[in-house]
Structures are given as structure tokens and as C-alpha cells.
Amino acid sequence: MSATEFEELLCLVGPTISKQYVVRDPISASEQLALTLRFLASGDSMTSLSYQYLLGITTVSNIINETCQAIWNVLCPVVLRPNMEAEWLAVSESFNEKCQFPHCIGALDGKHITIQCPNKSGSAYYNYKRVHSIVLLAMCDANHIFVSIDIGAYGRQSDGGIFKHSLLGQKLEANAMDLPAPKPLWENGPDLPYVIVADEAFPLTPYLLRPYSGKDGLSTEQRIYNYRFSRARRMIGNSFGILANQWKIFRKPILASVENVIKIVQATICLHNFFTKEQY
CATH class of the missing domain: 1.10.10 (Arc Repressor Mutant, subunit A)
Structure with missing residues (x-):
């Protein structure tokens, strides 16, 4: 800095x-x-x-x-949550330019934030990695800037279940995100919606895409789709990697109450966006 x-x-x-x-x-x-x-x-x-x-x-x-x-x-x-159609279109353009994946408004995934075991929490925070954690559910753009986050879910919950009950998931389901109207990708083509890319842990919906499963038996078109899909989806993994590399607090269990851990994660997300946006 x-x-x-x-x-x-x-x-x-x-x-x-x-x-x-x-x-x-x-x-x-x-x-x-x-x-x-x-x-x-x-x-x-x-x-x-x-x-x-x-x-x-x-x-x-x-x-x-x-x-x-x-x-x-x-x-x-200042640095989080685009809520206008023009801003979503700008995010889509960045994905199309860098990943050749059009109509993408974000890459979505969850990250486990390791914490000390809260008092009287039972197994609520105990995850599949055999550590206690809360989940940071985040969506980013093609410039590794977070555009929407949900922090504090129990570590034992799945990413799909967290997304379903998150504010982001509820707004998308209610069509309350002010997303651009569906448009064709080519002249005289069908109207296609703007979508989020995620892995197999999330449900397949009109606004959320997943890759084709398996490696064998896929057509050439499906392989090309999976390749471009992975280029777009890796942005959220890169964003988590940059976040953890810049802020070493995430390299070991955070010794604080869950409430204070949430404050720490919120601050680092804002700082990440604040310094990253200075580059663009």
C-alpha cells in the first residue's frame, strides 16, 4: 500500500x-x-x-x-454492489472481452473462513474439511472485484443451500436485481438472459449456469462451452486467492467471535475492492 x-x-x-x-x-x-x-x-x-x-x-x-x-x-x-442496468452491462462486457463468455454478470462461489470453535456451537460450524468455519459466498466480475457477498453462514452448509437463503439468491429469484433484459447473441437469434456462472454445487436456473458434467461423450460445442465457462468461473477462485494473499489474516484460524470475524471479512472485502478499483 x-x-x-x-x-x-x-x-x-x-x-x-x-x-x-x-x-x-x-x-x-x-x-x-x-x-x-x-x-x-x-x-x-x-x-x-x-x-x-x-x-x-x-x-x-x-x-x-x-x-x-x-x-x-x-x-x-462506494465499492460494492452494482445495482443499475448500466453497471451490469459493464460487468458483462468485461467477461466477454477477457473470457469470451457473453451475457455473464458474475462468477459465484463460496470460501470457508477458518475460525476457532464458538462456544456452545455444537457441529454447526464444523465443515467437511474438519475445521470450524463460516462461509463467504461471493460473486465477482472479470476484474476480480467483488460485486455481491454474503458472510456468516454455518460451515456445515452447502454452497447451494447458502445461496438459496442469501439475499442475492432471493433477489435473483424475485427478479429484483435490475438486470438487463434478455438479448440475442447474434442477429435474429433467440433472446438469451444474462447469467451467473458457478460450479456443480449450485442449482441450474435461468439466471445461473453450470458446466456440462463428465469428460467423455461431450460434443465439440459442449467442450467449447465448458472451456469458456471455466475461463469465466476461474475469476472467483482468482479473487479469493488475491484476497487471501493480500490479507494474511485468512492464512490461519481467526481467533475472534463470529460477530467480529464477520466484521473482519467485511472490511477486507471493501479494502480489496478499494485498492483493486484504483487499477482500473
């Missing part, structure tokens, strides 16, 4: 996390933001940060939670 990017982020988030003088000088907004970014980017424990910044562990914890919430509140309306 450059000094210019830090200053720009501080100008947006700083007024929200600034403290008033009461008895002693408060910790400045720049110090709070720097501490939080270090925690997210390095994956250091709060105990380690308390020694580095000469602050109490409770103070460090409060700063991280409050700053992550401020980042989400300030940046979410």
Missing part, C-alpha cells in the same frame, strides 16, 4: 474513528487505521500488536473491531 492510498483511505475512514479528548490524548485515527491494516495484512495476533504499539490487548481489540466496522460502513456503498 502506497502512502497516497493510505492517505486517501484515512480521509474516508478517519472522521468515523476519530476520538474526542476526555482525560488524556486519544489514539489518532491514522494510528488506529495503521494498526488495523497491519493486523489484517500480517495476520499477527492481538497480543503481538499490543507489544508493538504499547497498548492493552483490550484496547487493540476494540480498535480493530471499531475500525473494521467503520471501513465497512464508509466503503461498502
Whole structure:
């Protein structure tokens, strides 16, 4: 992160996390933001940060939670969730240009965020990888920018079940996403809808496509479809990889309550989009 990017982020988030003088000088907004970014980017424990910044562990914890919430509140309306037809068309154009897959408005998948076992949670968060987690269900565009997310589902749930009960899934089912009207791909062709690409864990619907199953017995057209489909769908895997590489907090179990883990994930998603959009 450059000094210019830090200053720009501080100008947006700083007024929200600034403290008033009461008895002693408060910790400045720049110090709070720097501490939080270090925690997210390095994956250091709060105990380690308390020694580095000469602050109490409770103070460090409060700063991280409050700053992550401020980042989400300030940046979410700016960097997340396109909700206009023109924006969806721009996403579709980027997929067509980079992946040669037209009428695609996003690549969808779920990522398990490993956490410590919550108290009295039973097996709700215990997933097939034999660790406790919550699920980040996300959809991205062809530039690895997240356009819609759902955070906090139990790790034991399937991606398809999470999608069905998510706000994104419910809006798509109710046709409330302001998506572009179906259009033909070629002159005098049939009207085809704009779609999301996902793997076999998700249901096949008019707005969500899956690849043809199997490798043998596929026609040439089906193989070409699967190849272009995989080029489009890999964007969400790439986005998760970039996210985990930039923010090392995801490299090991996050030692926090589920509520605070959700705040951390929300903040990193907004920061990911904020810095990625600077490149385009």
C-alpha cells in the first residue's frame, strides 16, 4: 500500500474513528487505521500488536473491531454492489472481452473462513474439511472485484443451500436485481438472459449456469462451452486467492467471535475492492 492510498483511505475512514479528548490524548485515527491494516495484512495476533504499539490487548481489540466496522460502513456503498442496468452491462462486457463468455454478470462461489470453535456451537460450524468455519459466498466480475457477498453462514452448509437463503439468491429469484433484459447473441437469434456462472454445487436456473458434467461423450460445442465457462468461473477462485494473499489474516484460524470475524471479512472485502478499483 502506497502512502497516497493510505492517505486517501484515512480521509474516508478517519472522521468515523476519530476520538474526542476526555482525560488524556486519544489514539489518532491514522494510528488506529495503521494498526488495523497491519493486523489484517500480517495476520499477527492481538497480543503481538499490543507489544508493538504499547497498548492493552483490550484496547487493540476494540480498535480493530471499531475500525473494521467503520471501513465497512464508509466503503461498502462506494465499492460494492452494482445495482443499475448500466453497471451490469459493464460487468458483462468485461467477461466477454477477457473470457469470451457473453451475457455473464458474475462468477459465484463460496470460501470457508477458518475460525476457532464458538462456544456452545455444537457441529454447526464444523465443515467437511474438519475445521470450524463460516462461509463467504461471493460473486465477482472479470476484474476480480467483488460485486455481491454474503458472510456468516454455518460451515456445515452447502454452497447451494447458502445461496438459496442469501439475499442475492432471493433477489435473483424475485427478479429484483435490475438486470438487463434478455438479448440475442447474434442477429435474429433467440433472446438469451444474462447469467451467473458457478460450479456443480449450485442449482441450474435461468439466471445461473453450470458446466456440462463428465469428460467423455461431450460434443465439440459442449467442450467449447465448458472451456469458456471455466475461463469465466476461474475469476472467483482468482479473487479469493488475491484476497487471501493480500490479507494474511485468512492464512490461519481467526481467533475472534463470529460477530467480529464477520466484521473482519467485511472490511477486507471493501479494502480489496478499494485498492483493486484504483487499477482500473
